[in-house]
Amino acid sequence: MGALGISEKPKQQLQADAEFGDLLIAYLEQLGVEYIFGIPGGAIEPLYNALARSERRGGPRAVIARHETGAAFMADGYARNTGKLGVCCATTGPGATNLITGVASAYENNIPMLVITAQTALSTFGRGAFQESSCTGINTVGLFEHCTRYNTLVSHVEQFESKLATAVMTAFQSPSGPVHLSVPLDVMRAVTQTKTPAYNLSDLLERPSLIDDLAVDKLYEEIISAKNPVFLVGDEASEAIGSILSLAVEVGARLLVTPHGKGLVSPYHPLFRGVIGFAGHSSAKEVLVDKSVDLVVAIGASLGEWATDGWDTKWLLTKRMIHVESAEVNFTRSPMAKLHVRGRLSSIFERLVSRYEGDCRVKLHAIDAGVPNKTHVEDVEHERYFTIDDEEGYLSNASPIKPQRLMRELSNLFPPNTRYLADTGASFAWATHYLHPYDRRLAGKRDAHGGLFRAALEFASMGWAIGSSIGTALARPGNPVVCITGDGSVLMNGQEITVATQEKLPVVFVVLNDGGYGMVKHGQRLTGAENIGTEIPETDFAAFAKAMGVESHVINSPDDLLSLDIAVICNRQGPTLLDVRIDRDEVPPISVRTSLIAQ
Incomplete structure (x- = not known):
C-alpha cells in the first residue's frame, strides 16, 4: 500500500469518461454495498444515470423510497444487518431536508451511513435557483452539521475522492455514524479523467484489534474472583x-x-434473567437488587x-460495575465504575475465553450453573428463567386480542x-x-x-421499523422479517410498504390498531x-393495504392469528399486513418512562 493508504492493488476499471456517479459506485463496490436508497430528482439525476448503468451490468442499484426519511431508515436497516x-x-432542497x-x-x-445530497449548480448559488439549498x-x-460525524460540500470534482475516503473512514470510526457529502449539480456532471479509484477503501477500513492489555488483565482477575457476577449486554456487543x-x-x-441488546441473547438461555430498563422484567431488577x-x-x-431504569444509581450505576466499551465516549456515563476497559469487544472477549480455557488453575461454576455444555441446543425447552408482568394477559383467549398474547404467538408462529423490528411507541414496549423469539444458540461463534x-x-x-424492515429484508434474503408497528406510525410512514411490494420482499407488517397514539x-x-x-x-388498515396491492388480514382474536398459513406468508413474493x-x-x-416524566 502506498502513501496515505492509496492502494497499489489492481483496481476496477471505469469507462473512459467517468462521471461522479460512476466513481462513487466503483467505491461502493469495493465495500460490497449493493443498494442506494433514495428518490430521484433533477439535481441528483447524474447519480441516478450512473445507477442505471450500474444495474444493467449487475452492480449496485437504486431502491426507490416514497419519502426520503424512509430511504434513510432503509439504509439504517441494511447497515445494521450486514455491517x-x-x-x-x-x-x-426538500429532498435533503426530508x-x-x-x-x-x-x-x-451509531449507524455507519453515507448520505449524498445534491445542490443546484455552483454558478446559481445566491441567485434564487429552484430549490436552492x-x-x-x-x-x-x-442543517446536517449536528446529526453527522463528517459533513462537507464537494465544491470541485478534484476534491471528491479524498472527501469520500475521509467520510467513509469517519463513518466506521468509534463512535460510528452517518456522514454527509453535498454535491452541486455541475460537480456531479463533471467528467473525470480518473479511470480507477485512487483509494482502496476496504484496506483503509481494516481495523487493528486494539486492546488495553493491562485493563483486560484486571478484567479477567475481577471476573474469575467474583462470587456472583452478572453480564449486562448492550447492542454494541453484537460482534x-x-x-x-x-x-x-x-x-x-x-x-x-x-x-437495545434484546435479541442478542436467547430468552430461553438458562442464565438469562431478562431486560433491564424501559419495558424490562422484574427478574432482571431482582438480580441487580441482590446484594x-x-x-x-x-x-x-x-x-x-432507557437502558438504566432512568439512570438508576442505587442498583445499576454503582462501584461494582466494570464498563467494557469500544466507543470511549460512553465511559462518560459510568464515572462510578471500578474499571473502564476499552478496545475492540470481539478481541477482548476472545482473549478472555482463551485465557480462561487455558488456565488450569481456574475451574469455576460451569457445572454448578446447570448450563448444558453445548453451543447450539436443538432441544432446549421453552422454559423462561425470567418473569413477565401479566401472565394472564400473555395466555388470554379474549377478543379483542390482548397485545401480550399477540407477542407470545408471533414468536411461536414464525420460524x-x-x-423482528419494533417501532417506537407502545409497539416497542409490548x-x-x-x-421472545426462540433462539436456540446459547454460546459459541455467532453472526456478528x-x-x-x-x-x-x-x-x-x-415509523423507523417500517423502513428499516425493508433494508433488513434486502440484507437478509431468505429470513422472514416481521415489523411490529402502530397505527400512528403507519399513518406517518406506511407508504414505504409499497417499496416492499416493488422489491417483492416477504415482510410481515403487524399493525397494532388501537385507534390512537x-x-x-x-x-x-x-x-x-x-x-x-x-x-x-377508526382506520381499516387491511383495506389500506389492499388498496396498495398488499395481501392483508384482520386479526380480532387469537384464533384469527392461529388460523394464518405462516408458511405461505413467509414465502410470498411481497409483503403481508396484519391489521x-x-x-x-x-x-x-411503560412505568419506567412515565415515572421519570412525572418527576
Whole structure:
C-alpha cells in the first residue's frame, strides 16, 4: 500500500469518461454495498444515470423510497444487518431536508451511513435557483452539521475522492455514524479523467484489534474472583456476543440485556434473567437488587435513560460495575465504575475465553450453573428463567386480542430465523417485554449481526421499523422479517410498504390498531396529565393495504392469528399486513418512562 493508504492493488476499471456517479459506485463496490436508497430528482439525476448503468451490468442499484426519511431508515436497516455502509441519497432542497429525521436517528444509534445530497449548480448559488439549498439559501450543509460525524460540500470534482475516503473512514470510526457529502449539480456532471479509484477503501477500513492489555488483565482477575457476577449486554456487543455467552457459561454469570441488546441473547438461555430498563422484567431488577452480586460487567451498553431504569444509581450505576466499551465516549456515563476497559469487544472477549480455557488453575461454576455444555441446543425447552408482568394477559383467549398474547404467538408462529423490528411507541414496549423469539444458540461463534430483535431508541422516530424492515429484508434474503408497528406510525410512514411490494420482499407488517397514539394516551393517564390529542379515527388498515396491492388480514382474536398459513406468508413474493385490532385498554409496560416524566 502506498502513501496515505492509496492502494497499489489492481483496481476496477471505469469507462473512459467517468462521471461522479460512476466513481462513487466503483467505491461502493469495493465495500460490497449493493443498494442506494433514495428518490430521484433533477439535481441528483447524474447519480441516478450512473445507477442505471450500474444495474444493467449487475452492480449496485437504486431502491426507490416514497419519502426520503424512509430511504434513510432503509439504509439504517441494511447497515445494521450486514455491517456494511448504509447509503442513501436525495435531491436538493426538500429532498435533503426530508432525510434529516432518518439521519438523526442513525446518528443517535451509531449507524455507519453515507448520505449524498445534491445542490443546484455552483454558478446559481445566491441567485434564487429552484430549490436552492446552498449557504445563501436553505443551508442544508449547515442543517446536517449536528446529526453527522463528517459533513462537507464537494465544491470541485478534484476534491471528491479524498472527501469520500475521509467520510467513509469517519463513518466506521468509534463512535460510528452517518456522514454527509453535498454535491452541486455541475460537480456531479463533471467528467473525470480518473479511470480507477485512487483509494482502496476496504484496506483503509481494516481495523487493528486494539486492546488495553493491562485493563483486560484486571478484567479477567475481577471476573474469575467474583462470587456472583452478572453480564449486562448492550447492542454494541453484537460482534462479540458468541464469546460473551461462552464466557458467561464458563463462569456462571447471569445475563441481563438492555432494551437495545434484546435479541442478542436467547430468552430461553438458562442464565438469562431478562431486560433491564424501559419495558424490562422484574427478574432482571431482582438480580441487580441482590446484594450478593459483587460484579456487574456492562458490555457495549451506552447506558442512556432507557437502558438504566432512568439512570438508576442505587442498583445499576454503582462501584461494582466494570464498563467494557469500544466507543470511549460512553465511559462518560459510568464515572462510578471500578474499571473502564476499552478496545475492540470481539478481541477482548476472545482473549478472555482463551485465557480462561487455558488456565488450569481456574475451574469455576460451569457445572454448578446447570448450563448444558453445548453451543447450539436443538432441544432446549421453552422454559423462561425470567418473569413477565401479566401472565394472564400473555395466555388470554379474549377478543379483542390482548397485545401480550399477540407477542407470545408471533414468536411461536414464525420460524426461529425470523428478524423482528419494533417501532417506537407502545409497539416497542409490548415487544420488549412479551416477545421472545426462540433462539436456540446459547454460546459459541455467532453472526456478528445476528440479533433477532431490533429497535431504534434514543431518538426514537415513529415509523423507523417500517423502513428499516425493508433494508433488513434486502440484507437478509431468505429470513422472514416481521415489523411490529402502530397505527400512528403507519399513518406517518406506511407508504414505504409499497417499496416492499416493488422489491417483492416477504415482510410481515403487524399493525397494532388501537385507534390512537397508545403510548401517549396511557402515559397521560399514568402521569395525571390532560387527555388530549391521542385519538385516531377508526382506520381499516387491511383495506389500506389492499388498496396498495398488499395481501392483508384482520386479526380480532387469537384464533384469527392461529388460523394464518405462516408458511405461505413467509414465502410470498411481497409483503403481508396484519391489521390487529388489539384491546385498547391494556396498559403497556411503560412505568419506567412515565415515572421519570412525572418527576
